[in-house]
Amino acid sequence: MIEFLQLKKNLKKDFGKYKQIKLSILGDSATQFLTQAVRGYGYEVGLNIEIRESDYNQIDSQILNPGSELYQYNPDYTLIYISSHKLLQLYNNTKVEERSMFVMKQADYIDNLISTLQSNIFSKIIIYNFNEINDYVFGNYSTITESSFIFQLRRLNMMLMENISKRKGCYIGDISSIQNNLGKKTFFSTSTYINADMLISIEALPFVAKCTVDIICAAQGMLKKCIILDLDNTLWGGIIGDDGIEKIQIGHLGIGKAFTEFQHWIKKLKERGIIVAICSKNTEEIAKEPFISHPDMVLRMEDIAVFVANWNNKADNIRYIQRILNIGFDSMVFLDDNPFERNIVRANIPEICVPELPEDPSDYLEYLYELNLFETVSHSAEDGERTKQYQVEAQRVQNRDKFTNEDDYLASLEMVSQVAPFNQYNIPRVAQLSQRSNQFNLTTIRYSESDIEKISQSREYVPFTFTLDDKYGDNGLIAVVILKTVNTDELYIETWIMSCRVLKRGMENFVLNTIMAYASSHKYKVVTGKYIPTAKNGLVKDHYKELGFVEKDGLWSLETKNYINRKCYINQNYYDRCRNYFKGNK
Amino acid sequence: MTDAEIILKEINEIFIDVLDNDAIVLTTETTSDDIEDWDSLTHIQLVVAIEKHFKLKFTAQEIRSWSNVGEMIEAIINKSKTAI
Known part of the structure; x- marks a missing residue:
């Protein structure tokens, strides 16, 4: 871990190039060093964390007074640090007969602070939990004595977890775990406490700063989404190509135990929604064999989103x-026991995170625990389904490589698109697509949900949505077209958006065929459209030209007369109500 | 060089490192008033660095008692003796 002194030296460096985040720190002990450590650690991850530190022991007045400096500062994040030592002092001053109920009041007090804060400003909240202090007044018996301090403290930590898990935008910094990992003798220094009223030792500060900044990073969307693994001596002991499936080390004996536990960890990450990929120098069939037939393997083929084994x-x-997953390199972690491979990857893809795995496989897990690479600020049950979606995409890409002829490949996909107007089910997705699509977006008009609703009720507009389903899976709603009636002869394409997931499938031909069919059945003579350039939509610069439109003064037009359907391998599956579009008269 | 001179040289290095200031030259008479950034907070950091370097531990009271660098050195020498 980086030392505090280094973090402090970071403070003199240039933060100007980094994203600015406003943090407020409220503590009941001296927090100057903590402030320096957090700002210094921010530099390490590329954040300019501007910190406003409240005066000593001002938690209540800052939060409960609506005119306080805290609210004037209006921070993005507020850190609340109530220390175990101050908790102990409160406990010491509590009447003996009230000690069994001591933390009930504390939990209410904290809950009230958070509610008040959240009702006043939009700040996200980080609160540290309580590192354990055992006063041994009851010895080991304190663990079964409700009125003992350790009993109360542990209960408070539990209540904190339960209360805060029900809130949004509020997170716990688990400094109790940091003390467990470092040991109390390292975490807490009596002389630093007595002389400066600081309860986190200089040695422990970088760990606490990291835990705080990790949460901020995750809340800022700086997340790891994927773990890429080597096989030989990373996922199992030995070399599958040389030793064979019977000899690789995995299971309950010797070093095999370390690899089994490591695989369990990877499996839990996968179940949480982290994408697992394999990247190994091996012959593919040999590399896959353990996943299919070794009895002690924890990871199986269905756990792996993308499996790459070649030379x-x-x-x-x-x-x-990365091309298959279509996520940034900065959201990927690569684990390999071989320093040579690690360096090649680092040198070629600097954004990717490549941990320096310890030499001894039995140390892998402890080392990775400490790095805390997979911080998150949300979790939903669907996260675990992600692997399946990427497996489907990988199959598609691998399948494409098999075809030398593009048409044969497209025909093999058995694509079906459902065409529908806007309706209550697709309006949120349509709005989302209009707000997030930058590349395949001809005019980059952003619509809110209520805009989309208005359009769907207007007679002036003709909206279309398109889904795309193929033999590998459903891509969902991937294209939106909004047509506007200019006059009885002209239909103008106000918006044409497509998700980049479905590029190169002939979707644009299918969409145009649909537009032209509508236009000619409603007796329009011409369909027009514009390309409005932005920094990101260069992809569709020649879109209308390629589709046979003719340009005049920036307006592209295509006549309905003589239009011949463009080649495409997508079958239509009309939504019932949509048929009316094609039947009705103007 | 006497023990005291060696220790003075070593803690001078620690001061330079912790206070991030190459210009610091300590004598036995130097006090916190003479050096920019040597305040009660950085004092804690200095003490922790000195403890680590000399592998010893001061009591909370000792840390507060020194009035100049000379007394600090004296404490280090005494501690080292008892440690041996």
Whole structure:
């Protein structure tokens, strides 16, 4: 771990290039060093964390007074640090007969602070939990004595978890775990406490700063989404190509135990929604064999989103994995026991996170625990389904490589698109697509949900949505077209958006065929459209030209007369109500 | 060089490192008033660095008692003796 002194030296560096985050720190002990450590650690991850530190022991007055500096500062994040020592002092001053109920009041007090804060400003909240202090007044018996301090403290930690898990935008910084990992002797220094009223030792500060900044990073969307794993001596002991499936080390004996536990950890990450990919120098069939038939393997083929085993260099293979997953390199972690491979990957893809795995496989897990790479600020049950979606995408990409002829490939996909107007089910997705699509977006008009609703009720507009389903799976709603009636002869394409997930499938031909069919059945003579350039939509610069439109003064037009349907391999599946579009008269 | 001179040199290095200031030159008479940034907070940091370097531990009271660098050195020498 980086030392406090280094974090402090970071404070003199140039933060100007980094994103600015406003943090307020409220503590009941001296927090100057903590403030320096958090800001210094922010530099390490590329955040300019501007910190406003409240005066000593001002938690209540800052939060309960609506005119306080806290509210004037209006921070993005507020850190609340109520220390176990101050809790102990309160406990010491509590009447003996009230001690069994001591933390009930504390939990209410904290809950009230958070409610008040959240009702006043939009700040996200981080609160530290309580590192354990056992006063041993009851010895080990304190663990079964409700009125003992440790009993109360542990209960408070539990209540904190339960209360805060029900809230939004509020997180716990688990400094209790940090003390467990470092040991109390390292976490807490009596002389630093006595002389400066600081309860976190200089040695422990970087760990506490990291835990705080980790939460901020996750809330800012700086997340790891994928873990890419080597096989030999990373996921199992030995070399599958040389030793064979009977000899690799995995299971309950010797070092095999370390690999089994490591695999369990990976499996839990996968179940949580982290994408697991394999990148190994091996012959593919041999590399897959343990996943299919070794009785002690924890990870199976269905846990792996993308499996790459070949003799190409790993940087190229990781780029291939990135293309399939379509996520940033900065959200990927690569684990490999071989320092040579790690360096090649680092040198070629600097954004990717490549931990320096310890030499001894039995140390892998402890080392990775400490890095806390997979911080998150949300979790939903669907997260675990992600692997399946990416497996489908990987199949599609691998399948494409098999076809030399593009048409054969497209025909093999058995694509079906459902065409529908706007309705209550697709309005949120339509609005989302209009707000998030930057590349395949001809005019980049952003619509809110209520805009979309208005359009769907207007007679002036003709909206279309398109889904795309193929033999590998459903892509959902992936294109939106909004047509506007200019006059009885002209229909103008106000918006044409497509998700980049479905590029190169002939979807644009299918969409145009649909538009032209509508236009000619409603006796329009011409369909027009514009390309409005932005920094990001260069992809569709020649869109209308390629589809046969003719340009005049920036307006592209295509006549309905003589339009011949463009080639595409997508079958239509009309939504019932949509048929009316094609039947009705103007 | 005497023990005291060696220790003075070593803690001078620690001061330079912790206070991030190459210009610091300590004598036995130097007090916190003479050095920019040497306040009650950085004092804690200095003490922790000195404890780590000399592998010893001061009592909370000792840390508060020194009035100049000379007394600090004296404490280090005494501690080292008892440690041996």
